[in-house]
Amino acid sequence: xxxxxxxxxxxxxxxxxxxxxxxxxxxxxxxxxxxxxxxxxxxxxxxxxxxxxxxxxxxxxxxxxxxxxxxxxxxxxxxxxxxxxxxxxxxxxxxxxxxxxxxxxxxxxxxxxxxxxxxxxxxxxxxxxxxxxxxxxxxxxxxxxxxxxxxxxxxxxxxxxxxxxxxxxxxxxxxxxxxxxxxxxxxxxxxxxxxxxxxxxxxxxxxxxxxxxxxxxxxxxxxxxxxxxxxxxxxxxxxxxxxxxxxxxxxxxxxxxxxxxxxxxxxxxxxxxxxxxxxxxxxxxxxxxxxxxxxxxxxxxxxxxxxxxxxxxxxxxxxxxxxxxxxxxxxxxxxxxxxxxxxxxxxxxxxxxxxxxxxxxxxxxxxxx
Numbered sequence: 001x002x003x004x005x006x007x008x009x010x011x012x013x014x015x016x017x018x019x020x021x022x023x024x025x026x027x028x029x030x031x032x033x034x035x036x037x038x039x040x041x042x043x044x045x046x047x048x049x050x051x052x053x054x055x056x057x058x059x060x061x062x063x064x065x066x067x068x069x070x071x072x073x074x075x076x077x078x079x080x081x082x083x084x085x086x087x088x089x090x091x092x093x094x095x096x097x098x099x100x101x102x103x104x105x106x107x108x109x110x111x112x113x114x115x116x117x118x119x120x121x122x123x124x125x126x127x128x129x130x131x132x133x134x135x136x137x138x139x140x141x142x143x144x145x146x147x148x149x150x151x152x153x154x155x156x157x158x159x160x161x162x163x164x165x166x167x168x169x170x171x172x173x174x175x176x177x178x179x180x181x182x183x184x185x186x187x188x189x190x191x192x193x194x195x196x197x198x199x200x201x202x203x204x205x206x207x208x209x210x211x212x213x214x215x216x217x218x219x220x221x222x223x224x225x226x227x228x229x230x231x232x233x234x235x236x237x238x239x240x241x242x243x244x245x246x247x248x249x250x251x252x253x254x255x256x257x258x259x260x261x262x263x264x265x266x267x268x269x270x271x272x273x274x275x276x277x278x279x280x281x282x283x284x285x286x287x288x289x290x291x292x293x294x295x296x297x298x299x300x301x302x303x304x305x306x307x308x309x310x311x312x313x314x315x316x317x318x319x320x321x322x323x324x325x326x327x328x329x330x331x332x333x334x335x336x337x338x339x340x341x342x343x344x345x346x347x348x349x350x351x352x353x354x355x356x357x358x359x360x361x362x363x364x365x366x367x368x369x
Contacts, residue, residue, distance in 0.1 A: 004099055006106055009053035009065065014040050016062040017055065020089055032155055032317075032338050034369075035243045035278070040087075043241045044069070045213050047368050048084050054106050056090070056099050063091040064099045068107050070117065071211065071368070072199040074192040076358045079199045083111070083120035084368075085345060088131070097134050101141050108143070108347045118355040119344050121196070123151065123369055126339040136343070148342040149362055150322045154335040155244070155281065155315055157270050158308040167223070167299040170230065175220035178229065180205055183220065186229035190288035194363035200286065211368055214240065215285060221307070223300045230296045233304050234285035235316065236367045243278035244317060270314030280314035283367040287318070292325040292361075301329065319366030 009017065017040045036043035044051050048069025056064030066088045072081055085107070090096040111117065124132050136145040164172075175183050180202060191197035204210040205217055220234040273279055284304075289297045308316055320327035321342075342364060344357075 004056050004058045004063065004102065006054055006056050006102060009055040011039075011041050013053075013055055013062065017053075017065050017087075020062055020065055020091060021087060032153070032244055032279075032336060033247055035245050036241065037243060039241065043238075044086070046211055046238065046242065047086050048211055052110060053087075054103050056103060061091075064103060065089050066103050066107070068110060068115075068120075070115070073196045074199060075118075075195065075355065076360070077192045080355075081117060082196075083115060083117040083345075085120055085122035086369075088122070088135075092130075096130070097137070097139060097142075100134060101139075104142055111347055119346065121148075122343050122345055123340045123364075124343065126150075126341060132341070143345050143347045145343045145345055148344055148357075151319060151340050151342055151364055152322060152327060153317060153319045153338040153340070153366060154327075154330045154333075155279070155317050155337070156305065156330065156333045156335045157315055158305045158313060163302070164306050165295075165299045165302040167225075167295055170223055170225045170296075170299065172221060172223045172300060172303045175205070175217040175222060175232075175234075178222045178224065180217060182229065183217070183222065183232070186222075186232065187286060187288065190229075190232070190290060191286075191363075193360060194288075195357060195360040197288075197363045198286075198365050198368070212236065212285070214238065215367075220286060221300060221304050223296060223303075229290070230293070231287075231289040231300050233287050233297075233300050235282040235304060235308065235313075236285040237282045237313075238367060239278065239281070244281045244315075245278055246273060246275045280312070281317055282308065282313055282315075284316055284318040285365060285367050287326065287363075289326055294325060294329050297326050297329045298332070301333070305333070317366060319364060319369070321362045321364070324361055324363075 018036060022035060044067060048071045051067050051069045053067045055062055067086045069084045069086060070081055071084050072079060090099045135142065138144060184202060184205060187200050201210065204212050207216040215234060215236045219236065220232055222229060223231045270280060305316060318330050320330065
């Protein structure tokens with residue numbers, strides 16, 4: 001792949017970028033995929049702040065893309081601004097490592113000259129062996145990749161008639177009922193116990209600017225006992241700018257749709273959409289649970305699913321690391337699953353991490369991926 005040039009992407013590249021990102025949906029081995037529509041750049045707002053998009057061109061065609069963004073999260077219990085590498089994709093025409101290496105040189109220059117962030121994160125879907133092999137090889141000047149854990153996305157259907165698993169002595173209410181100040185205090189206390197939980201501001205909580213477009217105070221469900229907040233689970237509707245779809249030409253999906261066609265109506269559940277068509281789905285957000293107590297999260301999750309069914313929203317997507325006790329609760333419900341891996345990326349010459357991480361449970365906001 002000769003004659004490749006690199007530049008900053010603009011809104012004029014939107015269609016070409018979305019075409020490149022969606023080009024592998026038919027071959028992914030996973031049952032669900034995320035699609036940015038109608039605009040890649042609009043959807044990028046939900047992944048972080050101050051995004052910079054690098055595009056690669058060859059022969060008048062777009063052959064590569066990647067974005068680097070900033071996020072405010074808790075690291076070792078303290079607010080930190082870190083980086084996130086997103087939408088990394090190279091057209092499968094050979095010499096992918098050369099395009100990636102030169103693209104990463106652009107990112108490293110941004111790191112050296114302006115960003116200077118203590119660490120960067122990125123995710124790679126399980127089964128994307130080519131991308132993982134190249135990116136983690138350390139060849140051609142690529143940065144050091146350190147795996148931080150396996151991440152599972154579960155897609156749970158909201159069945160009509162589902163009973164809530166009520167917890168005696170507790171109540172579940174909307175964020176408006178709890179109040180912004182109490183919620184902010186709870187999100188700080190419970191969120192700072194998780195590595196990479198987002199630092200939520202009052203403006204973001206009230207639906208203002210930031211990496212949570214469309215998320216509102218009333219979209220947060222809160223479980224509390226007396227004055228103590230035990231857990232939170234938001235429902236973030238991203239369908240206006242990002243959709244969840246089934247890949248085409250996937251034998252597993254064909255079999256699932258055949259089975260679900262007869263079972264779902266009897267169980268009061270939603271239909272599986274046709275491949276390429278979007279789910280009626282919302283994304284779980286700002287998920288916390290005091291002491292990681294399974295009964296608390298089970299009660300909160302069953303309440304949210306029942307509420308979604310009453311609102312005719314078909315599915316809820318949640319994301320957890322494999323070691324998270326809350327994942328085991330989510331798996332108690334019928335679900336589809338998709339797996340990926342989290343890596344930290346370091347550009348230091350000796351490959352040593354700039355910021356050491358302690359042993360807290362890790363958290364990634366699914367709606368920000």
